[in-house]
Amino acid sequence: MPPTPKNHPETSIEFKDGVPVSKLFDDVYFSKQGGWEESHFVFLEGNGIQSKWEQSGKSTFRIGELGFGSGLNIFVTLEVWKFTNNPPPVAFISLEGYPLTTNILLTLNTSYPNKNLWFEELIHSYESAIQIWEKDPSENLWTYTWDHPNNQHPFTLQVYFGDIRDCLPKFPEIHSWYLDGFSPMKNPDMWSSDVIKQLREKSVKGTSFATFSSAGFLRRNLAELGFVVEKKKGFGRKREMISGFLK
Numbered sequence: 566m567p568p569t570p571k572n573h574p575e576t577s578i579e580f581k582d583g584v585p586v587s588k589l590f591d592d593v594y595f596s597k598q599g600g601w602e603e604s605h606f607v608f609l610e611g612n613g614i615q616s617k618w619e620q621s622g623k624s625t626f627r628i629g630e631l632g633f634g635s636g637l638n639i640f641v642t643l644e645v646w647k648f649t650n651n652p653p654p655v656a657f658i659s660l661e662g663y664p665l666t667t668n669i670l671l672t673l674n675t676s677y678p679n680k681n682l683w684f685e686e687l688i689h690s691y692e693s694a695i696q697i698w699e700k701d702p703s704e705n706l707w708t709y710t711w712d713h714p715n716n717q718h719p720f721t722l723q724v725y726f727g728d729i730r731d732c733l734p735k736f737p738e739i740h741s742w743y744l745d746g747f748s749p750m751k752n753p754d755m756w757s758s759d760v761i762k763q764l765r766e767k768s769v770k771g772t773s774f775a776t777f778s779s780a781g782f783l784r785r786n787l788a789e790l791g792f793v794v795e796k797k798k799g800f801g802r803k804r805e806m807i808s809g810f811l812k
């Protein structure tokens with residue numbers, strides 16, 4: 566059933582080994598064997614983000630994520646951006662149908678006590694965006710901006726709340742995709758052929774993608790639409806993942 570603003574109760578999450586698990590989708594938000602490292606390996610290295618930033622000059626580099634969840638991917642990307650000399654401005658555009666409650670988001674800070682993740686102002690900003698969405702589902706965009714410690718460019722987060730079918734059409738042209746919508750077996754809606762077609766429409770020559778999944782139907786759908794698809798060794802105990810780019 567597509568999400569509506571009110572159906573994101575805390576009870577739909579349980580914790581296993583300190584990692585949030587969705588009872589609705591019976592899947593983990595990130596790996597038990599080092600979520601931070603997995604995010605870096607799969608999405609940043611899989612997309613070659615740093616070398617793409619070096620080539621993009623001063624124009625805004627747009628990352629599109631399917632599944633905001635706990636925000637882990639944005640924090641990993643933000644940290645790399647802050648440690649990059651003279652990076653481009655980045656717009657990180659994501660979507661989320663079942664936003665986690667702030668209590669659950671705050672557990673990410675406990676998992677990574679040395680990182681500056683969900684600080685108070687950010688949590689309040691998220692919370693008030695959810696309240697606005699709950700009152701009026703057409704007001705579903707949350708934005709927040711970070712500054713770089715030693716250059717003028719901003720890092721802007723934009724999260725659309727709602728079902729992927731309503732949110733993905735609002736995305737602009739994307740330079741790198743993070744495909745992170747739970748396993749395709751457990752959540753086929755995030756990997757439907759309509760979704761893949763829209764990814765293609767919102768991509769330009771050279772747009773890259775990366776995902777922890779290596780499902781055969783996904784590889785075929787991406788290849789049919791003109792993406793070069795490469796199988797790689799997955800993170801930790803995972804045998805395979807895929808990444809690639811639009812020809």
Ligand SMILES: C[S@@+](CC[C@H](N)C(=O)[O-])C[C@H]1O[C@@H](n2cnc3c(N)ncnc32)[C@H](O)[C@@H]1O
Nearest residue numbers: 632633634635636637638662663728729746747
């Ligand atoms: C694996 S989690 C994302 C993990 C996340 N990137 C992180 O860093 O924590 C997948 C996310 O997709 C969201 N999702 C699942 N089905 C959806 C749908 N049909 N529309 C929008 N979001 C959906 C889930 O609520 C969940 O937050």
